[in-house]
Amino acid sequence: MVHVNGDNKSDSLIQVRSLFKTYTRGNESIEVLKNLNLDIDRGEFVAFMGPSGSGKTTLLNLIGGLDLPTSGSIVVDNDEITGISGSKLTDWRARHVGFIFQLYNLIPVLTAFQNVELPLLLTGLSKAQRRDHVEAALSIVGLEDRMHHFPRQLSGGQEQRTAIARAIVSDPTFLLCDEPTGDLDRTSANEILELLSRLVEDFNKTILMVTHDPAAACQAHITLHLEKGVLIESSKVVCE
């Protein structure tokens, strides 16, 4: 289940309470998130929509431990991440979160295989174990025959699928996708969305996805709108 009112007492996978995020630039301050609450259970596929500048990326970055809130708490799988600092947070992120961004995802000098292997270099896995994991992840996204291609030799959709393989290779607790299809044509975008749905249905992954695209949002179980610093549950976007 997904809730946005903050009075859920259950043990959801992700629990966000009274979250505030204020940016100050000079003597001007922008309150982006204002007392935001959110509960997401394991296995959910949640889409976040909202106008540009409403704070979607900000929220995702906070839940992913890339940034710290001004106040409030975020608990993931019983870890209060707002209280973890520095290198511990880096380790937590490596174990629990898989990220997929719109841009800059792949390292251009590494092959698809090496890009997917990257996060595993930080683990104690042997070379053979790493290879098994990477090949498994690449076959889930359907790129086993493109393993040794460099990003510039892949299409935009294939690049994003490689990014997804890298996000799932270390079997994280949940995936954060910030406009994963923002840079893709319709066909490639649909492939990516199908893949994400399959990760949820077949592998019971939990996915939080920011998107501007109703055709993307309709793939999710639920769509939340970010407006004026808080989330509003809207009626499910139906695919056309």
Next chain:
Amino acid sequence: MNAVSLILMNFRRKRIRKILTVCSFAVALFLFGILAIIYDAFYLPIEIAGADRLVVQNKISLIMPLPYSYRGKLKQIDGIDLVSYGSWFGGVYQDERNFFVQFAVDTETWNDMFPEFIIPPEQWKAFVEDRQGCIAGQNLVERYGWKIGDRIPLKGTIHQGIWEFNLRGVFQGKRASDDTSQFWFQYKYLDEKSDLMRGYVGWYYVHVSDPGRAEAISDEIDDMFANSPYETVTETEKAWTAAFIRQFGNIKVLLMSVGGVVFFTLLLITGSNMAMSIRERTGEIGIMKTLGFGGKRILFMVLAESLIIALAGGGIGLFMAKLFAMQGDPTGGFLPVFYLSSRNILLGLSISVLIGLAAGIIPAVQSMRLRIVDALRRV
């Protein structure tokens, strides 16, 4: 892939720029190698000159002679265990550009006075037995392709006429820095054939048994001949060599300033190249940090990249300098000891490392401190 290959993968990008940066290092370190060779050619003789050998020369000038009779008086002085002498010849071999040092030497003592030069005993014997015999250093023999038994004519400048010598031996230096481009022949031959120096020698070498007393003995010698028509100045060979080299001006400052400018320029080039290539990778560094690569690891990776460039380029440059040095003195005799020492190779590599670190440290610290949210925000 592993941590090391992850660093090396970066050499796949902007190859031209990387190669040019490596080349900058190579050129700068090649130049450093040449400067170091020239520096050593001038200053190593001071370093390796004997502290237990004194040079006694005419107070007025080195080119003024001293009486042969001083030899006996020097021998009397307590603490001196060997007295030898020599004279400058200044002949020309074939062409005036073929410059090398020629000494008329005392065959009885010269060999003992300069143990750093090694000559097979039978060659020395053949030299002593032939009034027109001569001995040349290895470097000289190689330069002119001489063989033992060759007849070598020199055209006298101070002592007129054509002088012919028979090459009886070749000497080697114990150290690479020993000057083996000298030419020695018998003082007796000079004395016989020219009356310019009859009864005189160019200068004396004396060997003291206790280097600690070198100063005192020098004073004693100069006092002994004070107020005579041939007053002396006595110095250790070290001080004498240093004074000789000072004549050429302050080579040290010249070489150091050229080297300084070269390295400063290198630092600017490498520094801006590193800064540029790291700035271009801001997004990637953000991704790596997102994946769990910590700040220290990123810092280390950037520094390692800069160090690899520095060491690769520096190594190539020094290797080329070494190859160049092995071709021998390109000035045709002006820098007889033309040699790149391992000490200078190490110094060159250390300078490369320092410049590599200095060029990499600012982008490395910036990458370490880079906040992921800023790196990923599109600009």
